[in-house]
Amino acid sequence: MDRITEILKRLININTTNLPGNEMDAVNEILKFFPQDIEYKIVDHGNNRGSLVIEIEGKSHEKIGFIGHIDTVPVSDEDSWIHPPFDGVIENGYMYGRGTSDMKGGVTAMILTALYFLENNIIPPYTLKFVFTADEESGGLGVRALRDKGLLQDISKVFITEPSDEEIGICEKGTLWLNIRIKGKSSHGSKPELGINAIEKLYEYINKLKNTLDLDKKHSLLGNSSYAITTINGGVKTNIIPENANATLDIRTIPGFNHEEIIDNANKIAKDMENENQGMTIEVYVENNRPPLTMDKNHEFIKEIVSVYEKLSYSVKFKGINFYTDASQLIPYHNIPFVILGPGEEDMCHQKNERIKIKSIGRMIEFYISYIINF
Numbered sequence: 001m002d003r004i005t006e007i008l009k010r011l012i013n014i015n016t017t018n019l020p021g022n023e024m025d026a027v028n029e030i031l032k033f034f035p036q037d038i039e040y041k042i043v044d045h046g047n048n049r050g051s052l053v054i055e056i057e058g059k060s061h062e063k064i065g066f067i068g069h070i071d072t073v074p075v076s077d078e079d080s081w082i083h084p085p086f087d088g089v090i091e092n093g094y095m096y097g098r099g100t101s102d103m104k105g106g107v108t109a110m111i112l113t114a115l116y117f118l119e120n121n122i123i124p125p126y127t128l129k130f131v132f133t134a135d136e137e138s139g140g141l142g143v144r145a146l147r148d149k150g151l152l153q154d155i156s157k158v159f160i161t162e163p164s165d166e167e168i169g170i171c172e173k174g175t176l177w178l179n180i181r182i183k184g185k186s187s188h189g190s191k192p193e194l195g196i197n198a199i200e201k202l203y204e205y206i207n208k209l210k211n212t213l214d215l216d217k218k219h220s221l222l223g224n225s226s227y228a229i230t231t232i233n234g235g236v237k238t239n240i241i242p243e244n245a246n247a248t249l250d251i252r253t254i255p256g257f258n259h260e261e262i263i264d265n266a267n268k269i270a271k272d273m274e275n276e277n278q279g280m281t282i283e284v285y286v287e288n289n290r291p292p293l294t295m296d297k298n299h300e301f302i303k304e305i306v307s308v309y310e311k312l313s314y315s316v317k318f319k320g321i322n323f324y325t326d327a328s329q330l331i332p333y334h335n336i337p338f339v340i341l342g343p344g345e346e347d348m349c350h351q352k353n354e355r356i357k358i359k360s361i362g363r364m365i366e367f368y369i370s371y372i373i374n375f
């Protein structure tokens with residue numbers, strides 16, 4: 001078995017579905033691949049959860065970061081998978097398993113990139129920081145803890161090794177989840193004019209907020225922003241005007257949208273409607289707020305990547321990533337150049353029968369090493 005397959009299989013064998021995550025098991029496994037005298041730091045998040053930072057000192061003190069998450073999404077229908085999701089079965093050049101594409105394949109590429117320098121005694125031109133994070137699939141506990149401890153602030157460029165179909169990911173959509181709770185006034189179904197119908201007001205609210213967004217605006221790589229009502233609850237009985245209603249909204253935004261502005265509008269509409277309907281209250285909760293991110297194609301960092309791609313005869317294609325990554329918890333705080341670039345297919349993420357082409361991991365290792373040596 002070659003090393004890519006061996007490392008990936010061992011990572012797939014460790015169940016890090018989130019929740020509960022248990023990422024510390026993966027942290028300990030990753031360390032086993034490395035010589036004992038490496039420089040590393042484990043950040044313990046409690047409950048057997050942890051993140052890991054491995055540093056390889058270079059000739060200069062400039063630091064390049066590689067960030068990959070070690071948790072995965074859960075498996076809901078284990079019996080219907082063609083291969084058991086934690087076995088790491090190989091078939092026709094693919095390995096199957098939960099987290100193969102998203103993103104233990106990228107993590108494997110990071111490990112082997114690091115080992116290339118260590119085992120061949122090559123001192124990289126600058127310091128390399130390999131960051132393995134917990135909880136990316138949920139609240140981003142890992143990257144937030146590392147960031148807040150100042151462990152990421154010395155990185156001057158970062159590769160997010162999420163599956164990008166080997167394309168160069170230069171932007172990602174933002175995510176804004178809002179929870180809207182309306183309290184109106186109940187009355188008998190035959191006397192709606194005596195109450196305030198919370199469901200009807202919720203409906204009105206949702207449409208008003210939607211109208212403030214330019215959903216027709218198109219981004220060349222990411223398409224349109226979207227606005228989806230994802231849960232809705234309210235009312236108690238057919239003949240009672242409902243007093244309570246709530247809904248959650250999943251808003252995905254393209255670069256150019258300002259989340260603070262959307263939240264301000266959400267609060268303003270709530271205030272205006274409260275003023276129009278004495279006795280009604282509208283509460284707006286922000287459940288998740290990750291801004292859209294974008295890099296200029298002509299940025300020096302992206303141009304360097306393109307030149308390495310050309311050198312390796314990889315086809316140069318830019319990509320927009322529709323889901324959020326750890327970058328959304330990092331870039332708005334440390335304004336550094338980033339790229340989302342890693343092995344595996346974006347469409348495989350969170351899917352049943354998730355798999356990755358083993359060759360794709362090898363190609364990305366070759367790219368990471370070439371980039372480091374050339375720039």
Ligand SMILES: [Zn+2]
Pocket residue numbers: 069102103136162
């Ligand atoms: Zn991922």
